[in-house]
Amino acid sequence: MEIPVSRRTLSRRTLLGMAAGLPVSAALTACGSSGPGGGNVGATYWYLSSQPAEGVRAGVVKAFNKAHPKTQIKGTTFQNDAYKTKIKTAIGAGQAPTLIYGWGGGTLRTYADAGQVEDLTSWFGEHPEVKKRLFPSAFGAATVNGKIYAMPCERVQPIILYYNKRLFEQVGVKPPESWDDIMALVPRFNAKGIAPFALGGQSRWTNMMWLEFLFDRIGGPELFQAVIEGEKNAWSNPAAITALTKVQELVKAGGFIKGFSSITADSNADQALLYTGKAAMMLHGAWSYGIQQADGGDFVSSGGLGYMNFPPVEGGKGDPSNSFGNPAQYLSISSKASDEEKKVAKEFFANGVLQDAEVKQWIDVGSLPIRLGTEKLLAASKSADFLQLTYNIATKAKAFGQSWDQALSPMAAETLLDNISKLFQLSVSPEQFAGNLNAVTGK
Amino acid sequence: MSALTGHPQRRVPRSILPWLAAPALVVFVCFAVVPLVGVVVLSFTTWDGIGAIQASGLTSWRTVLTDPGLPHALRVTFLVMIASWAVQTPLSILLGTFLAGRPRYRAALGVVYFIPLLLSSAAIAVAYKALLDPNFGLGAGLKVGALSKDWLGRPGLAFGVIVFVVSWQFIPFHSLIYQAGVQQIPKSLYEAAQLDGAGRIRQFFDITLPQLKYTVITSSTLMVVGSLTFFDLIWVLTEGGPGDATRVLALDMYKRGWQGSQMGPASAIATILVLIGLALALLLRRLGGRDAGESQLEGA
Secondary structure (H helix, E strand, O other): OOOOOOOOOOOHHHHHHHHHHOOHHHHHHHHOOOOOOOOOOEEEEEEEOOOOHHHHHHHHHHHHHHHOOOOEEEEEEEOHHHHHHHHHHHHHOOOOOOEEEEOOHHHHHHHHHOOOEOOOHHHHHHOHHHHHOEOHHHHHHHEEOOEEOOEEEOEEEEEEEEEEHHHHHHHOOOOOOOHHHHHHHHHHHHHOOOEEEEOOHHHOHHHHHHHHHHHHHHHOOHHHHHHHOOOOOHHHOHHHHHHHHHHHHHHHOOOEOOOHHHOOOOOOHHHHHHHOOOEEEEEEEOHHHHHHHHHOOOOOOOOOEEEEOOOOOOOOOOOOOOEEEEOOEEEEEEOOOOHHHHHHHHHHHHHOOOOHHHHHHHHHOOOEEOEOOOHHHHHHOOOHHHHHHHHHHHHHOOOEEEOHHHHOOHHHHHHHHHHHHHHHOOOOOHHHHHHHHHHHHOO | OHHHHOOOOOOOHHHHHHHHHHHHHHHHHHHHHHHHHHHHHHOOEEOOOOOOOEEOOOHHHHHHHHOOHHHHHHHHHHHHHHHHHHHHHHHHHHHHHHHOOOOHHHHHHHHHHHHHHHOOHHHHHHHHHHHOOOOOOHHHHHOOOOOOOOOOOOHHHHHHHHHHHHHHHHHHHHHHHHHHHHHHOOHHHHHHHHHOOOOHHHHHHHHHHHHOHHHHHHHHHHHHHHHOOOOHHHHHHOOOOOOOOOOOHHHHHHHHHHHOOOHHHHHHHHHHHHHHHHHHHHHHHHHOOOOOOOOOOOOO
16 A cells, blocks of 8 residues: 655654644643633632541531631532642642642641741731630641641541441440450350441551550550650660551451451441441441431430440550540641732631531531530531540540641651552551551651 | 755755644654653653752652562553463454354344454443442342452452453454455465365465464554553552552653552553553564565465
8 A cells, every 4th residue: 555655754853853843832832721810809728528527628618708808718529538638739739729628747848938827816816716716636736846837627526436236235245345345245246147347448547546546555655756756766666666566566456347358438338337236346437426326327316326425445555544546637828829818818717717607507416516615516416426436535634645647747647558569458567557658757 | 844845956846745744743753752752851850840940860760660569560560561462363263254254144244343442441340340349249249259359459369350351451452453355365276275175174274374464463563562551440449459469650750650659650651661661562563574564465
């Protein structure tokens, strides 16, 4: 067959020449994306989906927009795990929303060190009434080097040990009062074909909650504090090795639901296991109460759900009142936002976040908002029992640790989560786990 | 571009022809070459994705090359590649040959086989993840013990599931290629073989398969190079787990870059991925003979 253009005509040199000769500006214009366009003055805000919390968040934005017709906030929702990645990418690309939602701690420190978030210290100085109405403990994770970089918002979320009361009655056992009780319950439930613990292990931070409590109950809060301070070989402390060994013993004993390593927490499947009676217990954040209330039919309202703080470990040093979780959620202002956008965001902090309506809604879904002076509302709520437990943990815990993955830098957190999933998979030993982590957290 | 059309080469209109490649070239340079150069540059830096980018020489490369995660990810990547090739190729050839046949009903079947190709990888993965859920999935729902295994929670099974789902998704596409390939084979070859007394099976092995040589190479190149970029499917199904059992190179890159905020090492892995892809594509071209334009009817 005759080919009209001989191969020589379209030589490599011609092509390269053309590539070099392309108007650079044209190419760059085609490559670049246009920034956010002008138009209405308004701040952007990304928040997490998953009901019932999504509804509360959307309600706050709606109420604010109604009261401020000229300065709107535009909300976009994301799934939890997807959001954590998306927000980092967006900040790095200079495309962050005006309001950066997060959990404070190590991640906020990264943003602050890179100058990506506004220093709000002076603003809080000018608006003492905003600071005064919130839990003082909420400001710890918002503070980097003595400066406040975020507005605490939403609710305190300690991690709770939930259990299905009906299954406990059915099997004829009592809720665990110690680690040995937990280990003794495992064969009792397994014998009846009920998984002792539900776990959404693919999400990894779910497994991490187990280690947080075991580290605390066995070695006290100072055990993980040493990690945060970058102490050398902090993970090889005998107490840490004991904790890591204990969690593997639980895995080996069949303590977790079959297939836990392929269950994601974002799908709420772990919580469904508890309220559908496939699993007897679950360690999960306080937010899970609202989810079980919303999705579990009459499970919560008929008193099927039991809850307690994590029990002590025999011979351990940690105070049994200690807890872990999120002292609050946090809103920072992107330093890349325009002055108008920043103004809207600050107005939102002053007159949008945790107003009476929002406080009431959080309480309705069984959450403890970080606003002071809500005792009456809490006592009158249909979730009064659960809120009382959360309130006691939040206000009386000797130590309330921040979730490890939020307390550490993102890089160390990723290594941690990666190794935790291998630990639960029994593919690394406690000693290997300690070695892998010493390498990234030790100074 | 207006200045270029006025180029004084009226006598040789052929020289205009290379410029017809310009639109494709702009897109290619913009979306392939520029980012690629960016990635290579980033691999010599330290960047957490948020703060300032700092040049750091070979630090990222040293981190990546000394990490035991790299040989593991490479091994998983190649195993997925080989296994999915070995499953897809024979099945696609057989299906393609079958569909290329005369009877009408085969065309109807072809439409059905084609369905997986219309679905996005993420949708397929979400569907399979739900079906394979050990507690709420197909096995638990139908109360079939054999189906309610911990499909995505055990390293060996999870690997098998990924190869299966990848094959399920891409066999239709490769069958289509083989169907076209088989239809190109001259009927005279089969008629001659029949006269010589060759049966169906003999005809398949002695005529169909040798004649499909170039189709096999094309389809294999697509499979092999394509398998380097499996990401969405594995991400949704297992996120590289359990542990790191299904963490292919592309996932390792993503996890390091976006979850671990280490853009330098992630870029180094991306560069390795590009090099492997190029090497494989070149190798497969070599296997196909020096001149891809030579007659496909050799020996006929």
